[in-house]
Amino acid sequence: MRYDTLDQDTIASLCTAPGGALAIIRISGPLALECGNKVWKGRRKLGPECRRQMLLGKISSGERCLAVFMEQPHSYTGEDTVELHCHGGAFAPRRLLEQVLHSGARSAGPGEFTKRAFLNGKMDLTQAEAVADLINAKSERAALLAEKQMDGNLGRQIRAVREILLTVQLEAESRLDFPEEDLDWKSPRECRNLLIQAETELDKLIRSGKQGAVLRDGLHVVIAGRPNAGKSSLLNALLGYDRAIVTPVAGTTRDTLEEYVSLRDIPVRLTDTAGLHEDSSDPVEKIGIDRSFHTLEEAQMIFWVLDGSDMESAVCSAGFLRSQLPFRKNQEVLALWNKTDLESS
Structure with a gap:
């Protein structure tokens, strides 16, 4: 699933914790490449011919800065994305972000990169939730649980239960719609066993959800x-x-x-x-x-x-x-x- 990016604006934000030695400014959207080339200059211009390559250049202040272009859909958000890696601290990243915003991007809202990743089919809702869980993890076990969820573990379990329920639903509807047809019907016992299996899996998910809440929230x-x-x-x-x-x-x-x-x-x-x-x-x-x-x-x-x-x-x-x-x-x-x-x- 993808949503149309033609009418979407380009967003930018600092995506590393403030105060570190290095900082990363992420630009995502249809004008990401244009904005990146306005504020960053190197021997090679950012573009498809050098996608996913880390290039050394400078920004307008003369500060050295690394840049990388990721072409859609092969990026975190599924959109054209440019990342600028500059010196950290308080002033340098803020100055660079201001230059990016003046070049045509707007400031990203909280969680907006992940929202676009979900809308573009890069992750499901369980994985999007896990991003916040990993960022806010207060222990190693909480971080490991979030990483498993980001890998799609929870989503796969939910989809497996959904497939079981759809199978039973299809069986019931086909029996009602084609009662006179001699089809390969499942027996009532088989349908019952499938529903019991789905119920068992859902009970496991509920229990694991409670345990996960303790690890996540404390x-x-x-x-x-x-x-x-x-x-x-x-x-x-x-x-x-x-x-x-x-x-x-x-x-x-x-x-x-x-x-x-x-x-x-x-x-x-x-x-x-x-x-x-x-x-x-x-x-x-x-x-x-x-x-x-x-x-x-x-x-x-x-x-x-x-x-x-x-x-x-x-x-x-x-x-x-x-x-x-x-x-x-x-x-x-x-x-x-x-x-x-x-x-x-």
């Missing part, structure tokens, strides 16, 4: 409990450094504190919360407690910290947990005993 774990139970100490221990202020004074944490950590290569979003109790008279502390409850509603897992040095307080804390927290379906709660090395009161 597991949201909220650390909660009564005041001075040791929640912030647990956060610091899991992070491996002192992120939260820890004092013997109850109510030190007044607001939610969020950090990411990788545990067994799974990204985990840890949120420390203000201590929960019913009788606070401090208006600032009340706001913090309200935020804690709101955060708990969104959590996938709760670490409920109990003060092992004060058994009476720990029992009250467990009762408060059961009566006050609005648990969602599939929300796991782990009770963690803290301060067990201290003498119990």
Whole structure:
């Protein structure tokens, strides 16, 4: 599938992270070659005769710059594409991009190169989604999963299920349309087995989708409990450094504190919360407690910290947990005993 590029404008953007040693400006669209030759000059002119060859030249400022032309449909977007490789930093790439925009291109919107790649049949929607997943991957496992999806693994599985359903649909429609014909019909048992196979494959996809969501978005774990139970100490221990202020004074944490950590290569979003109790008279502390409850509603897992040095307080804390927290379906709660090395009161 291709969409008509004749009426499409030419887009350009910086396609590398800002601040690096090198930068790449990508130009894509019907005027990509014209724009590239306006801002870049070398011994050879960019064109079909030197497609997919990296050429050394200069831009108008005199800075050396590499350029490569990729002719449609053999490019990321499926359109004529020029890439300019220049020095990085903040100023040089911005100056070069401004020159490209003045030559007839417009600034590309977020994800527009990938959108054009999809519209031109260079990738399906699952692969387009995987591009963003790979860019935002927070762990090696998340990156590997995105790479498999970019390779078309998920799309192939979906198409296989679709083929099964189309086969059964065709069988049913042909029986209705040609009931008197002696065709090579599938038996009802065969059709049933095909539908069971499709259902099984869909269940696998749903389960893998949930696992992929955890790898992609991270597991949201909220650390909660009564005041001075040791929640912030647990956060610091899991992070491996002192992120939260820890004092013997109850109510030190007044607001939610969020950090990411990788545990067994799974990204985990840890949120420390203000201590929960019913009788606070401090208006600032009340706001913090309200935020804690709101955060708990969104959590996938709760670490409920109990003060092992004060058994009476720990029992009250467990009762408060059961009566006050609005648990969602599939929300796991782990009770963690803290301060067990201290003498119990």
